[in-house]
Amino acid sequence: MSTLRTAALVGNPNAGKSALFNALTGARQKIANYPGVTVERKSGRMVLPSGEPVELVDLPGSYSLDPSSPDEEVTRRVVMGEFEGEATPDLFVIVVDAANLEQHLVFAQELIGLGKSTIIALNMVDLAERDGLVIDPAALSDALGVPVVPTVAVRKRGLEPLAEAMEGAGSQDMSARHQVARLTLPERRLSARNIAKGAIITESAAHQLHAKLDKVLLHPWLGPVILFGLLFVIFQAVFAWADPFIGLIEGGIEAAIGFVEATMAEGFVRDLITQGLLTGVGSVVVFLPQIVILFAFILAMEQSGYMARAAFIMDRLMAYVGLSGRSFIPLLSSFACAIPGIMATRSIADPKDRLTTILIAPLMTCSARLPVYAVIIGAFIPATTVGPGIGLQGLVLFGLYLFGIVGAMLAALVLRRTVTKGEASGFIMEMPRYQWPPLRDLAIGLWQRAWVFLRRAGTIIFMATVVLWLLLSFPKAEPGESQVDASFAGQIADGLHVVMEPIGFNREISLALVPAMAAREVAVSALATTYAVDADDEDAQAEGLIPRLQAGWSLPTALAFLAWFVFAPQCLSTIAVARRETNGWKWPLVMVGYLFGLAYIFAGITYWTATALGL
Numbered sequence: 001m002s003t004l005r006t007a008a009l010v011g012n013p014n015a016g017k018s019a020l021f022n023a024l025t026g027a028r029q030k031i032a033n034y035p036g037v038t039v040e041r042k043s044g045r046m047v048l049p050s051g052e053p054v055e056l057v058d059l060p061g062s063y064s065l066d067p068s069s070p071d072e073e074v075t076r077r078v079v080m081g082e083f084e085g086e087a088t089p090d091l092f093v094i095v096v097d098a099a100n101l102e103q104h105l106v107f108a109q110e111l112i113g114l115g116k117s118t119i120i121a122l123n124m125v126d127l128a129e130r131d132g133l134v135i136d137p138a139a140l141s142d143a144l145g146v147p148v149v150p151t152v153a154v155r156k157r158g159l160e161p162l163a164e165a166m167e168g169a170g171s172q173d174m175s176a177r178h179q180v181a182r183l184t185l186p187e188r189r190l191s192a193r194n195i196a197k198g199a200i201i202t203e204s205a206a207h208q209l210h211a212k213l214d215k216v217l218l219h220p221w222l223g224p225v226i227l228f229g230l231l232f233v234i235f236q237a238v239f240a241w242a243d244p245f246i247g248l249i250e251g252g253i254e255a256a257i258g259f260v261e262a263t264m265a266e267g268f269v270r271d272l273i274t275q276g277l278l279t280g281v282g283s284v285v286v287f288l289p290q291i292v293i294l295f296a297f298i299l300a301m302e303q304s305g306y307m308a309r310a311a312f313i314m315d316r317l318m319a320y321v322g323l324s325g326r327s328f329i330p331l332l333s334s335f336a337c338a339i340p341g342i343m344a345t346r347s348i349a350d351p352k353d354r355l356t357t358i359l360i361a362p363l364m365t366c367s368a369r370l371p372v373y374a375v376i377i378g379a380f381i382p383a384t385t386v387g388p389g390i391g392l393q394g395l396v397l398f399g400l401y402l403f404g405i406v407g408a409m410l411a412a413l414v415l416r417r418t419v420t421k422g423e424a425s426g427f428i429m430e431m432p433r434y435q436w437p438p439l440r441d442l443a444i445g446l447w448q449r450a451w452v453f454l455r456r457a458g459t460i461i462f463m464a465t466v467v468l469w470l471l472l473s474f475p476k477a478e479p480g481e482s483q484v485d486a487s488f489a490g491q492i493a494d495g496l497h498v499v500m501e502p503i504g505f506n507r508e509i510s511l512a513l514v515p516a517m518a519a520r521e522v523a524v525s526a527l528a529t530t531y532a533v534d535a536d537d538e539d540a541q542a543e544g545l546i547p548r549l550q551a552g553w554s555l556p557t558a559l560a561f562l563a564w565f566v567f568a569p570q571c572l573s574t575i576a577v578a579r580r581e582t583n584g585w586k587w588p589l590v591m592v593g594y595l596f597g598l599a600y601i602f603a604g605i606t607y608w609t610a611t612a613l614g615l
């Protein structure tokens, strides 16, 4: 009978702990090919061959039990049994990367030296084999005094032997371990080298191709050019490839509106469905294809090992503004959403580096801005080409992303010289090996992103849109009066408009910005709903958002609106996460203040300049 209740996956970053966790528990933790992906303790349930359930804990990667960053602190506390409300795990499953054995054995020995039940998952043996490394698990097990099980987490290989070893780990013979207990760090390094040497049977020079790839991709000027070119292609693709799919979704929504209008009696519920749900929420959902395309690229870059190279390339650039390549990964995650981005800063050791990264993370263009940008670009930027294969719309989108990045870098520069003053810290990150992104993982990752987007559309965006629709629909207008003028929302908009008029925002925009605090995409659904309510007959209603924007907005207004969204912190969840991660209101308030300030100033400058140029 096993008494195993909890087991923890521990080891160096990027060893495949989360991949193993997913394989063993059926969970879907994020995995990616760079160190520092997991920053929190996550637990799940796995079933041993005997049928007994075990709580399995996935931990952030760590190099030692001497934490140097907040995520490593979590690992230390769980391993040492200092984590509140939780006993020390009954069993450690140390995950080591077979192709990086020597390096990973340094921490592994420290863990083994704790004298707890321990087994080793010798993970990534497929990559080791590909590199021409053959490792003898028995020799490794003899040297370390703990069972060693070869695994390939992403192929679900070796899981059964691993589970069996976990089950049998209760009756471990600790006497075999005396040799590794209580070694100092230099001693552990030396013994790691010897143990690795003794366990590796053959080694060939298959590293060559990767070394060549790195020569090109990390080249001092070729590297940045390739990175820049790649990003350029991505934004072209977002517009060029999405069109047919967007057309399909639009057609579907139009058909649904037609169907509802043909089958339902006129009245409150029908208007709510056509104006609020289908027109409002539908105007956001049409951007799903663009989001999927963007993430297909991001996930492929993450999984292939290229992203860590990009961080390395960016390190030099980031040093100019007082940050290090460490901030790159959190900032990059912020392209999906600032919330995981801000969480990912837990892997940054230096507190001031970390704070600066949190404060600038919202300037990275999150996917919630994509619908906002896309709708305005679709309406005001002609779909012409400005060179062979270079579309103007994609170029403008690329420009907006760059604008955000440059804004973030400048903000970092100022912050590092003022409120978060301090020395820039160095950057060390091990480069993961290149590999083809596993298609299955890509598909799962994409599906998760799409699902996050659709769930937002179905919940927060839907709710905010419906509330706005209600405020727009009541009180009812007198004959001859416009419904929007008469409504509560119209009155709120009149008040806000006073503040926003100087930067070229009309009443509809001023109104849309309020519910868009819940989520940026709501700006789009709010505009769609406002115009749908405002339309005096069904023909006008069926017109769609883009023609209405074209008819109602000047180009300077549209450009100012884009500039606003580059900066404005229109997201309550981000503010809440910043509060949690900085333990107080001070920094989130600084963040909100400076971002709204920048948004107002830059929208204004854009508007006045565009007007002066006669656009």
Ligand SMILES: Nc1nc2c(ncn2[C@@H]2O[C@H](COP(=O)(O)OP(=O)(O)OP(=O)(O)O)[C@@H](O)[C@H]2O)c(=O)[nH]1
Binding pocket: 012, 013, 014, 015, 016, 017, 018, 019, 020, 030, 031, 032, 033, 034, 035, 036, 037, 038, 039, 059, 060, 061, 062, 123, 124, 125, 126, 127, 151, 152, 153, 154, 155, 302, 303, 435, 441
């Ligand atoms: N080929 C191969 N790739 C693997 C294997 N296990 C994990 N990977 C890949 O290695 C990368 C890192 O995996 P993760 O599970 O995120 O690593 P982790 O140990 O949780 O990393 P941190 O959370 O940063 O500590 C991902 O790209 C995985 O797809 C394996 O056995 N074989």
Ligand SMILES: [Mg+2]
Binding pocket: 017, 018, 019, 030, 031, 037, 038, 059, 060, 061
């Ligand atoms: Mg992980």
